[in-house]
Amino acid sequence: MAKRLKDSINSSYFEAANALTSKKARRRIVAYVESYDDIYFWRTVLSEFENDKRYFEVMLPSKVNLTRGKKSVLMNFLEGEPLGKDMIACVDADYDYLVQGRTAQSQRVLESPYVFHTYVYAIENFQCYAPSLHNVCVSVTLNDHRIFDFREYFRQFSEAIFPLFVWSIMLYRNGNYPKFTISDLNRIADPGGFNVQNPEPSIANVKRKVHTKVSDLQRHFPNAKEEYLQTKEDIKRLGVTPQTTYLYIQGHHLFDAVVSPILSKVCNLLRQERQNEINRATAHKTQKRNEMTCYENSLQDIKAMLKKNNGYMASEQFRRVQADVRRYLEG
Secondary structure, three states: OHHHHHHOOOHHHHHHHHHHOOOOOOEEEEEEOOOHHHHHHHHHHHHOOOOOOEEEEEEOOOOOOOOOOHHHHOHHHHOOOOOEOOEEEEEOOOOHHHHOOOOHHHHHHHHOOOEEEOOOOOHHHHHOOHHHHHHHHHHHHOOOOOOOOHHHHHHHHHHHHHHHHHHHHHHHHHOOHHHOOHHHHHHHOOOOOOOOOOOHHHHHHHHHHHHHHHHHHHHHOOOOHHHHHHHHHHHHHOOOOOOOHHHOOOHHHHHHHHHHHHHHHHHHHHHHHHHHHHHHOOOOHHHHHHHHHHHHHHOOOHHHHHHOOOHHHHOHHHHHHHHHHHHHHHO
16 A cells, blocks of 8 residues: 555655646656666657656656556556646557557546557567668768668568568457467568668578568468458558558667677778878878877777767658657647
8 A cells, every 4th residue: 555655656645746836837748758768768768848838857667666668657647647738658669559449548548638658569669760861871880871770671571571571460359369470570571681881681581581470471471361351451550651661660670689789790891991091191100009099999889879869850750659648738
């Protein structure tokens, strides 16, 4: 009981607190998020809407027991202590957006005016937004040479996994997901053996694995053709396209197993290119050594830069998140 009392800070409390403050004071809106990394992302979303009348405080759901995660963020809503105009929940969409209310959690995420979601699977998918990845390489290596076409690669990668992704959403919608889990999809959506100069075999590898699994699922569900086609058209209506499927697969897998390894190989080549330029320079040894030290001290960590990447702000999906917040504030 004591724990529940400590954790039950809800919208009524914040509304009352705002009412007691000076009329000239800014209204505080508390935004609960899932994890530490989410704080920076949702601060990026919400900062645009702060003014002399309101501000947001982005925080984890509990300072008492350090609980984190989506269920913890939604706890007040799930237990009947409603969110409200002074307390909102900001969560990853996961599959809740695309299953479109087939589960209780999906219904709550989609129907509450005080719950905001990412539309893409998670914040990591935004951080891996393909048009922004060259800039991440530049921030890591300080080399602006475009040696790899990220947009084209992730277009082909998305087209390769799209047929299997439709199966995944369909099976999660109809309750047959144990037959093909998100973890199963992740294993197939792992390019493996990526080569910067010759990326085509990695795409071919994914296509081969997808074809094998699709054939297997077709044998297990021989009467699913109509449902599959309906699901395909439905998720397209929701914004998923064959060219952008990478934004909707599990974010941690995309970040850790797909994008980070690719960035590592691209950045290694860019670093080597810059170091070779320094070594070829017509300068005495001491100057070269100092220049190399200066350059190496300026290099950044790939995953750290990727987590701070906000190039996704130009994406259609991010603008949809902003539009939801705008409607809530204008309502």
